Amino acid sequence: MLIDNHGRTINYLRLAVTDRCNLRCFYCMPEEGIVLQPRTEILTWEEMLRISSLLLKLGIEKIRITGGEPFVRKDLMPFLSSLSKMDGLRQLTLTTNGVLTAPHVPELKKMGIRSVNLSLDTLDRNRFFAIAKRDELLRVLETLDTLLHHDMEVKVNAVVMGEKNSLDILPLVELTKNLPVNVRFIEEMPFNGGNEIHGESLPWNYLKIIEVIRDRYPLLQKIQDGEYSTSYNYHIPGHLGSVGVIAAYSRTFCGTCNRLRITPQGLLKTCLYDDGVLNVKNLLREGYSDEQLAKALTNTTNHRAKDGWEAEQLRNEKMPVHESMATIGG
Numbered sequence: 001m002l003i004d005n006h007g008r009t010i011n012y013l014r015l016a017v018t019d020r021c022n023l024r025c026f027y028c029m030p031e032e033g034i035v036l037q038p039r040t041e042i043l044t045w046e047e048m049l050r051i052s053s054l055l056l057k058l059g060i061e062k063i064r065i066t067g068g069e070p071f072v073r074k075d076l077m078p079f080l081s082s083l084s085k086m087d088g089l090r091q092l093t094l095t096t097n098g099v100l101t102a103p104h105v106p107e108l109k110k111m112g113i114r115s116v117n118l119s120l121d122t123l124d125r126n127r128f129f130a131i132a133k134r135d136e137l138l139r140v141l142e143t144l145d146t147l148l149h150h151d152m153e154v155k156v157n158a159v160v161m162g163e164k165n166s167l168d169i170l171p172l173v174e175l176t177k178n179l180p181v182n183v184r185f186i187e188e189m190p191f192n193g194g195n196e197i198h199g200e201s202l203p204w205n206y207l208k209i210i211e212v213i214r215d216r217y218p219l220l221q222k223i224q225d226g227e228y229s230t231s232y233n234y235h236i237p238g239h240l241g242s243v244g245v246i247a248a249y250s251r252t253f254c255g256t257c258n259r260l261r262i263t264p265q266g267l268l269k270t271c272l273y274d275d276g277v278l279n280v281k282n283l284l285r286e287g288y289s290d291e292q293l294a295k296a297l298t299n300t301t302n303h304r305a306k307d308g309w310e311a312e313q314l315r316n317e318k319m320p321v322h323e324s325m326a327t328i329g330g
């Protein structure tokens with residue numbers, strides 16, 4: 001079992017399989033895109049399988065595939081199929097923007113994938129275009145339908161970005177009326193590839209988001225959050241689904257953080273806000289044995305920052321956080 005230096009169990013890996021994306025959500029990357037890593041600098045599928053297998057032996061039980069957009073990388077499905085058969089893996093999930101996902105849903109289900117996080121910030125086609133610079137809302141909604149049709153558990157993730165989409169909060173909450181989805185509103189973080197962002201304080205923090213929902217639904221009830229949940233969850237009487245808020249900028253959930261991240265370029269992050277604390281790709285390519293790799297991984301998890309504020313302070317690069325979330329995986 002992996003336990004960090006603050007006594008937290010680590011059993012969850014978020015693996016970002018590409019830094020490429022077919023949307024240009026302004027809170028994630030500039031319209032012209034980001035400087036992409038040369039393909040040789042991105043972990044190969046074989047390298048990802050090896051590091052996953054090793055981490056599963058060390059105590060990881062759940063793996064989430066993310067990106068960039070996972071479905072833009074060629075051969076994602078055979079990779080998922082191999083991963084899904086690995087010993088020790090209790091849960092395989094994905095985070096996707098839903099543009100290319102619908103046709104793959106039946107096969108995902110056959111592999112044993114039971115839950116998918118779908119990013120969707122608005123139900124309005126014009127605002128979708130304004131946010132993502134691509135007219136793809138209809139394909140995302142088709143993915144939502146297809147996932148539900150196949151009885152997949154769906155979490156809809158919406159970033160709340162002030163005047164850009166605060167009007168979308170209530171229509172997204174309305175989705176939970178007739179659909180069994182968990183709609184979660186995420187505080188905007190500074191991982192936007194360099195765009196300007198709010199100052200020190202976040203205008204649309206989780207408390208304000210909840211206030212807007214409670215104003216409209218005064219009977220909003222707090223429900224029990226899962227053991228390692230990053231969201232505070234609520235239920236509206238009479239609704240099939242639930243709503244949640246993720247204090248991703250306020251960082252209120254670090255005390256129970258159970259996750260590691262591996263970026264497409266093979267950096268291990270023990271916190272979203274650090275700038276990579278172990279270069280796994282170099283170790284793999286230098287020919288490290290499984291034993292040597294395991295030692296490096298456990299040593300790194302034994303030197304984990306207490307929380308996202310400390311991790312941000314310890315960054316080698318002292319500039320404010322600005323890299324694109326597409327290079328991290330969210």
Ligand code: SAM
Binds near residue numbers: 070186
């Ligand atoms: N392409 C996939 C998707 O859209 O879900 C996976 C990668 S995306 C980087 C993962 C998540 O990060 C998405 O839900 C996205 O909305 C979120 N995200 C990206 N930039 C963010 C930011 N600056 N603040 C908060 N969340 C962000």
